[in-house]
Amino acid sequence: MSILKKKVLSIIDIARQLGISQSTVSFILNGKAKERRISDATTQRVLKFVEEVGYKPNLLARSFRTGKTNIIGLMVESIANPFFANLARLIEENAYKNGYKILYCSTENDSAKARELIHMFKDRHVDGYIIIPTEGIRDDVNKLAAGGASVILFDRCFEGDAIDYVVLDNFNSTYNATKHLIDQGYKHIGFVSISSLQSQMQQRLAGYEKALDDHSLQHYVKEVGFYLDTNTVVDYIVDFILRKKKLDAVIFATNYLGVSGLKAIKKAGLSIPDNLAVVCYDDLELFELHTPRITSIAQPIQEMSEQLINILLDKLASKNSINHKVTLPGKLIIRESSPKIARRKK
Amino acid sequence: MSILKKKVLSIIDIARQLGISQSTVSFILNGKAKERRISDATTQRVLKFVEEVGYKPNLLARSFRTGKTNIIGLMVESIANPFFANLARLIEENAYKNGYKILYCSTENDSAKARELIHMFKDRHVDGYIIIPTEGIRDDVNKLAAGGASVILFDRCFEGDAIDYVVLDNFNSTYNATKHLIDQGYKHIGFVSISSLQSQMQQRLAGYEKALDDHSLQHYVKEVGFYLDTNTVVDYIVDFILRKKKLDAVIFATNYLGVSGLKAIKKAGLSIPDNLAVVCYDDLELFELHTPRITSIAQPIQEMSEQLINILLDKLASKNSINHKVTLPGKLIIRESSPKIARRKK
DNA sequence: CTGAAAGCGCTAACAG
DNA sequence: CTGTTAGCGCTTTCAG
Numbered sequence: 001m002s003i004l005k006k007k008v009l010s011i012i013d014i015a016r017q018l019g020i021s022q023s024t025v026s027f028i029l030n031g032k033a034k035e036r037r038i039s040d041a042t043t044q045r046v047l048k049f050v051e052e053v054g055y056k057p058n059l060l061a062r063s064f065r066t067g068k069t070n071i072i073g074l075m076v077e078s079i080a081n082p083f084f085a086n087l088a089r090l091i092e093e094n095a096y097k098n099g100y101k102i103l104y105c106s107t108e109n110d111s112a113k114a115r116e117l118i119h120m121f122k123d124r125h126v127d128g129y130i131i132i133p134t135e136g137i138r139d140d141v142n143k144l145a146a147g148g149a150s151v152i153l154f155d156r157c158f159e160g161d162a163i164d165y166v167v168l169d170n171f172n173s174t175y176n177a178t179k180h181l182i183d184q185g186y187k188h189i190g191f192v193s194i195s196s197l198q199s200q201m202q203q204r205l206a207g208y209e210k211a212l213d214d215h216s217l218q219h220y221v222k223e224v225g226f227y228l229d230t231n232t233v234v235d236y237i238v239d240f241i242l243r244k245k246k247l248d249a250v251i252f253a254t255n256y257l258g259v260s261g262l263k264a265i266k267k268a269g270l271s272i273p274d275n276l277a278v279v280c281y282d283d284l285e286l287f288e289l290h291t292p293r294i295t296s297i298a299q300p301i302q303e304m305s306e307q308l309i310n311i312l313l314d315k316l317a318s319k320n321s322i323n324h325k326v327t328l329p330g331k332l333i334i335r336e337s338s339p340k341i342a343r344r345k346k
Numbered sequence: 347m348s349i350l351k352k353k354v355l356s357i358i359d360i361a362r363q364l365g366i367s368q369s370t371v372s373f374i375l376n377g378k379a380k381e382r383r384i385s386d387a388t389t390q391r392v393l394k395f396v397e398e399v400g401y402k403p404n405l406l407a408r409s410f411r412t413g414k415t416n417i418i419g420l421m422v423e424s425i426a427n428p429f430f431a432n433l434a435r436l437i438e439e440n441a442y443k444n445g446y447k448i449l450y451c452s453t454e455n456d457s458a459k460a461r462e463l464i465h466m467f468k469d470r471h472v473d474g475y476i477i478i479p480t481e482g483i484r485d486d487v488n489k490l491a492a493g494g495a496s497v498i499l500f501d502r503c504f505e506g507d508a509i510d511y512v513v514l515d516n517f518n519s520t521y522n523a524t525k526h527l528i529d530q531g532y533k534h535i536g537f538v539s540i541s542s543l544q545s546q547m548q549q550r551l552a553g554y555e556k557a558l559d560d561h562s563l564q565h566y567v568k569e570v571g572f573y574l575d576t577n578t579v580v581d582y583i584v585d586f587i588l589r590k591k592k593l594d595a596v597i598f599a600t601n602y603l604g605v606s607g608l609k610a611i612k613k614a615g616l617s618i619p620d621n622l623a624v625v626c627y628d629d630l631e632l633f634e635l636h637t638p639r640i641t642s643i644a645q646p647i648q649e650m651s652e653q654l655i656n657i658l659l660d661k662l663a664s665k666n667s668i669n670h671k672v673t674l675p676g677k678l679i680i681r682e683s684s685p686k687i688a689r690r691k692k
Numbered sequence: 693c694t695g696a697a698a699g700c701g702c703t704a705a706c707a708g
Numbered sequence: 709c710t711g712t713t714a715g716c717g718c719t720t721t722c723a724g
Binding site: 056058059060061063064067069071078079080081082085086088089092093096101102103104105106120123124125259262263266284285286289290291 | 402405427452
């Protein structure tokens with residue numbers, strides 16, 4: 001053994017050096033000493049030795065043997081989106097606390113890519129899946145779960161399927177936000193969304209429409225494609241708000257649409273809230289620091305992350321746990337972008 | 347074999363079913379058919395069969411055997427920080443393109459935690475390490491690299507050590523930003539930073555000081571602790587800008603300090619740029635959408651991520667590659683928060 | 693050109 | 709109370 005080559009010991013070396021068998025060592029190391037009724041003396045001797053030589057079990061061998069990796073696959077729309085990045089941070093914290101690590105990937109809302117990534121996770125034997133699904137992977141996700149995998153959806157779900165999820169109460173959150181604008185006196189409220197069949201988008205739209213219908217107000221909906229680059233989206237929004245001359249308020253259905261919307265309103269030469277009241281989804285720091293501060297629909301991201309991990313750990317621990325379908329309320333944070341219309345000068 | 351239980355085949359099953367040996371199958375599957383001069387007929391037969399039955403090699407077994415995981419460990423300060431989240435997105439893209447997956451973790455600038463995470467990565471046999479180091483893990487990182495691991499630092503580095511890195515030219519970026527303010531006519535330029543010995547912070551401070559010294563101007567430095575919560579930081583900054591009455595401009599040395607700074611300036615009842623010009627680090631969307639738009643020092647994040655991955659892949663491919671120390675220039679994006687002082691009304 | 697076989701380090705069933 | 713041992717599925721050396 002050269003000086004440089006720090007021989008990495010295996011369980012068998014330990015067993016040999018202590019003159020006992022590997023299984024004894026293995027059981028002790030896995031906390032099954034009591035269960036296997038191994039003597040305290042032996043247990044202490046092994047623990048002490050392991051400590052001294054700094055032995056670390058080979059996790060690759062263990063994973064290979066057990067099929068468990070202690071890795072959770074996290075599939076988000078994009079890790080660059082502040083909402084998902086913040087979620088990732090919280091998920092990470094809770095996961096690590098419980099001995100799980102996170103492998104992440106971004107789908108960019110591309111189903112082919114999402115499908116591939118699910119297989120990648122499967123190939124890598126991740127223990128659990130946290131998935132922000134795209135429209136097109138419903139079947140794949142169902143198949144995955146049906147095959148016994150522990151999977152939980154976030155942000156959006158497939159209604160009627162058996163898969164667990166944690167989502168926002170998108171309908172009521174949007175209903176309340178719309179209602180708030182109506183209460184403030186706005187009568188021509190626009191809704192800018194992406195053209196998508198994803199549940200959260202559908203629910204947000206439905207909440208908006210219901211609130212307007214309840215007050216016999218007209219709908220003004222603009223849907224843009226998800227794949228458009230920011231500049232194009234901004235131009236579409238500029239066009240929308242300039243063409244719909246009556247518009248006195250707009251709700252942006254996602255955080256990035258909100259950001260593009262703010263750019264568009266600036267570009268169109270309009271001012272908030274004098275020409276247009278604004279409500280955005282997700283309470284980004286940007287919305288709070290904007291002038292004027294933007295009224296936002298905040299998601300309870302801390303609680304969401306905890307529920308996600310807790311449910312997933314629960315499923316991991318006992319395969320039988322079912323029906324964890326969690327819908328959490330959003331919180332409308334009212335700021336200066338949506339004042340009473342009476343105070344506005346047109 | 348029950349209907350539900352989709353038997354997952356192994357290489358040995360394939361060999362048996364085709365009446366050949368596992369090694370032949372293994373070689374073919376690993377693209378070594380030519381090298382091993384295996385007949386085309388056999389090769390095609392195996393490939394076709396594998397395709398038909400949808401065989402997937404057990405990655406756990408392969409990793410166990412080879413010691414390679416095709417996983418890169420990414421250790422950032424916090425995945426929730428937009429700068430690192432954006433980096434993570436780009437890193438992910440490049441890594442996946444090359445067959446590598448990413449395990450991420452956040453240090454929150456805690457060296458004990460960072461140390462633990464390095465060991466975790468090591469225990470998990472990640473193939474390569476991308477590390478945004480904390481002050482205190484210099485030795486650990488050096489030991490890791492000395493042990494033959496492929497590691498590359500980002501954002502900050504340890505001068506004089508042999509470890510590769512990709513960092514911003516923090517000195518000149520900050521020098522130029524300070525020079526810009528001086529050129530615009532500002533004479534009392536503050537610098538808000540965190541109290542830290544990290545190279546990037548030291549360099550930023552040095553660049554600021556050099557620019558002031560070159561023009562015989564006074565330094566106004568405020569350093570806040572990294573661990574303080576946002577509100578406390580805001581209060582410290584409020585105190586700083588109110589106490590230093592002469593201050594006519596401030597540079598914030600990190601993106602989050604910039605965000606806190608904007609809050610502080612608002613809270614102090616001052617306006618940008620009339621009372622105070624502002625320059626921030628990192629070109630966040632928030633800075634561009636702020637009113638007024640904030641002059642920022644942008645890091646070439648796209649190129650940084652590419653260099654990071656390329657260098658790491660290079661090291662992974664050939665252990666001999668050394669001395670990849672990359673320093674990239676920042677770009678000063680001049681906006682309305684730092685106009686010529688002549689036009690200002692005090 | 694192909695096959696046999698030796699492990700990699702660990703877990704756990706089984707045998708004392 | 710402890711030891712023996714059979715794999716997990718794959719890679720790769722060595723022998724035909």
